[in-house]
Amino acid sequence: MSHILETTVAGRTLKVEYGKVGELSDCAILVSYGETVVLINANASKQPREGIDFFPLSVEYEERLYAVGKIPGGFIKREGRPSEKAILNARAIDRPLRPLFPDGYRNDVQIVCTVLSVEQDNQPDILAMNGASLALCLSSIPFTTPVATVAVGLIDGKFILNPTVQQGQESNLNLTVCATKxxxxxxxxxxxxxxxxxxxxAIMYAFDxxxxxxxxxxxxxxxFGKEKVTPELYKIDETIEKEVIDFSHDIIKEAMYITEKDLRNAAVDKAKETIMNHFSEKYPENLKDIGEIIYNLQKSTVRNMILRDKRRPDGRDFHxxxxxxCxxxxxxxxxxxxxxxxxxTQVMTVATIGPLGDVQILDGLGEEEFKKYMHHYNFPSYSVGEVKPMRGPGRREIGHGALAEKALEPLIPSETEFPYTIRLxxxxxxxxxxxxxxxVCASTLALLDAGVPIKRPAAGIAMGLVTSEDLTEEEVLTDIQGIExxxxxxxxxxAGTEKGITAIQVDTKIAGLSKECIKTSLADARKARMHILEKxxxxIAEPRKELSPYAPRVYTMTIDPDKIRDVIGAGGKTINKIIAETxxxxxxxxxxxxxxxxNDSVGADRALKIIDDLTREVKAGEIYLGKVTRTTNFGAFVEILPGKEGLVHISKLDFTRVNKVEDVVSVGDEILVKVTEIDEQGRINLSRKDAIKKPEEEQKEEQDSKSE
Structure with a gap:
């Protein structure tokens, strides 16, 4: 039986249809907002997955190009691997939901969000985030805390809820906030x-x-909600846990309180080995549990160090x-x-400048068709001293690259100011x-080094948090390291500049952040950002005045738009010839x-001249150096500009009577001609004798020259 529930958000109808489709899923709902429709399916395995020490949640965001009336490009006319946007949306759905599942829940949970229809004013990602929460709440899966998501824009000092495309273009803020009650x-x-x-x-407005x-x-x-199953939560045997903690507490604490990272890691490894050797014979079947107890003991030691002792693992002040x-x-x-x-932490960014034709073509559900600024991020295993297979970028790498791209995008010059494609x-x-x-910091340095005229340098910092179990105590940390x-x-x-924030991304492992934590984090992050920008x-304080000698140069000209076809030519023949020749x-x-x-100024000048000739208007009275293309018994045809040909009548070839055209000119000769007339049909009449001097004039000039 189908059920429908509706509400209004930002003046538009948010509708949920439950029980209409996907009846074999634990929960399948159609959520719509305006004419945007997303199908959400939520399912969980009946039994926990054996042998794991984490919660196996997977979120898939499936884009279907039929949702915007498109057929996929390329040879294979079907959707392939997820787009970057789809991966980012899946990550955004995962992050607020994951902390709200019960501790110890290890059943596989999969949420699939399939975008079926898109109205550009109502973006499907926000709808999918709300739908994923609702599908979990309606299902039998042990998830009971609703999460809501809204987008916020800012126009003329006023906050806009779930802005339309037009409002988004006018807004200088693109904020997404997920919140519980x-x-x-x-x-x-x-x-x-x-x-x-x-x-x-803005964040508080979104929360409300x-x-x-x-x-x-x-x-x-x-x-409509189903009865929730009683989950089988993984729990370590209390006797083993107490015995391991009693034996290990002081050993772990001594190791974790070492300030220097390498020495601390070595001490922790030695402590783990000691603990494992001690219990391996007594509890050979529980070694994974013992490893988890050790991890939890490390975690509680670090947290108590910060909350109780007011001390960070490396001895730094909290700020x-x-x-x-640099x-x-x-x-x-x-x-x-x-x-x-x-x-x-060390990052090297390399900036590459290319022609505008090197933009990234986007084949997605949005209106954006290409990007002229791209940021890519690589995280090889050697960066943490590990050995792993080298594969393509994962979701984390794509997410981090997109965050850095977002942080710098407002600072990238416009196409008019800097007509290049930029890849970092x-x-x-x-x-x-x-x-x-x-x-973000390394990329700013690279852009300045490349001579890209960005508005201002940007820097980024990560803030951390440690709270008590009941969330009544909390400490905000500036510039968190791995262990924190x-x-x-x-x-x-x-991330941001001295003027303000350009990007934020917040992940939590708890049931949310207090208002005071958010306010403190923003204030402390600014202080840290100013310190980093000073360094x-x-x-390097400003962009270099000159581009690298190995970077291409851009030369710009403007033509009548109606002349574009003359430059391109039939099937691109003309423009390809120019490119090949220059x-x-x-x-x-x-x-x-x-x-x-x-990179070759001579080639560029030649190309510009060819284009100028192709698009230049022929004017009566002007003299041109043209090439004879063919002759007839009544005159010679001369090409004066590429694709522009005129006739020199036999009577206009010379000052004396010409009996035969070939007596004066031949095919291939370059001659000076003057445009005498352009008739109503656009035909060009030329004269050679009006473009050259009469014999008596040349003779007089020669005599005058000798007498001087």
Whole structure:
């Protein structure tokens, strides 16, 4: 039996249909917002997965191009691997839901969000995030805390809930907030240098607006929700746990209190070996449990160190940033490089500048068709001293690259200011906390080194959090390192300039963040950002005046848009010939702007001249150097500009009577001609004798020259 429930969000109808489709799923719902429709399916395995020590949740965001009336491009006319946008959306759905499942729940859970229809004013990602929460709440899966998600824009100082496409273009804030009834649990933001107070107010506005959607989900649960299964939660034998803790507590604490990372890691490894050897004979079947107890003991030791002893693992103050060093121009043949080191985290970014034709083509559900600025992030296993197979970028790498791209995007110059495609690649050389924000810093250095005229330098920092079990106590940490990330409760990444914030991404491992935590994190992040920017400015404060000698140069000209077809030619024949003859790259915009890119100024000048000749209007009275293309008994046809030919009548070839055209000119001769007339049909009449001097004039000039 189908059930329908509706509410209003930002003046538009949010509708849920339950029981209409997918009856074999634990829960399948159709959620719609305007004309955007997403199918959500939630299922869980009947039994826990054996031999794992984590919660196996998977979220899939499936884009179907029929949702926007498109047929996929390429040879294979079906959707392939998920797009970058789909991967980012799946990550955004996963992050707020994962902390709300019961501890020890190890059944496989899969959430599949299939986008069926898209109205551009109502984006499917926000709808899918709300739908995923509701599907879990309605299912028998042990998930009982509704999560609501809204988008917020900012136009003329006013917050806009779930902005339309037009509003999004006018807004200088693109904020997504997920919240429970009590706390904010996830934040994503891209913005144009927003100040901290405005950002905090926007987050609180979003939190308040989430409450209506949460109430809607609670109503749906009360009416249609299935009875929740009693989960089989994994729990370690209490006798073994107590025995291991009693034996291991002091050993682990002594190791964890070592300040220097390498020495601490070595001591922890030795402690683990000692503990395992001690219990291996007595509990040979429980070694994984003992390993988990040791991990939990490490976690509680670090957390108590911070909460009780007010001490960080490396001895820093809670607000202190690790030592920073910056360097540029490392690689001789690249267009720009930046090396940023913060503690044991080190990232090198390489900037490459290319023609506008190198933009990334997007085949997705959005209106955006291409990108001229790209940021890619690589995290090889050697960055953490491990050995693993080298494969393509995973979801984490794609997510970190997108975050750094978002942080710098508001600062990238417009196409008019800088007519190039820009690609940044961040190589993580060493990782010990917040490599994504280190890549923002390294990328800024690389852009400045490459001579890209960005608005201002940007930097990023990650804030951490440790809370008591009842959430009544909390400590916010600046510049978290790996150990504080692993054992802490929050990763609050903030990037921006001296003027304001450009990007935020917040993940939590607890049931959400307090308002005070959010406010403190934003304020402390700004202080840290100013400190980092000072270090970066000491290395390179502004873009280089000249591009790298190995970077291509762009030459710009503008033609009448109606002349574009003359430059391109039938089937691209003309433009391809120009490229082949001059070795340049050419990009043509619909408004008639032409970009010619080349490292060879001679080739570029030649290409520009050819294009100018192709598009130049022939004017009566002007003299041209043309080439004879053919002769007839009544005159010679002369090409004066590419594709533009005129007739020199036999009577206009010379000052004396000409009996035969070939007595004066032959095919292939270059001659000066004057345009005498362009008739109503566009035919060009030329004269050779009007373009050259009479014999008596030449003789007089010669005599005058001799007499001087």
């Amino acid at each position: 009590d706390r904010v649990i996830m934040i994503e933001a891209g913005c144009d240098e927003i100040d901290e107070e405005t950002m905090y107010n 607006e989430c409450q209506n959607i949460i109430a809607f989900q609670e109503e749906a649960m009360a009416k 202190q940033v690790r030592p920073i060093s 360097e540029v121009a490392l690689l001789p043949r690249t267009h720009g490089t930046g090396l940023f080191t913060r503690g044991l 690649v961040s190589e993580v050389l060493s990782s010990n906390g917040s490599t994504s924000q280190a890549s 990330d692993f054992f802490g409760d929050m990763d609050f990444k903030v 970066m400015n000491a290395c 070795g340049v790259k050419i990009d043509i915009k619909e408004d008639g702007t032409i970009y010619v890119m080349s």
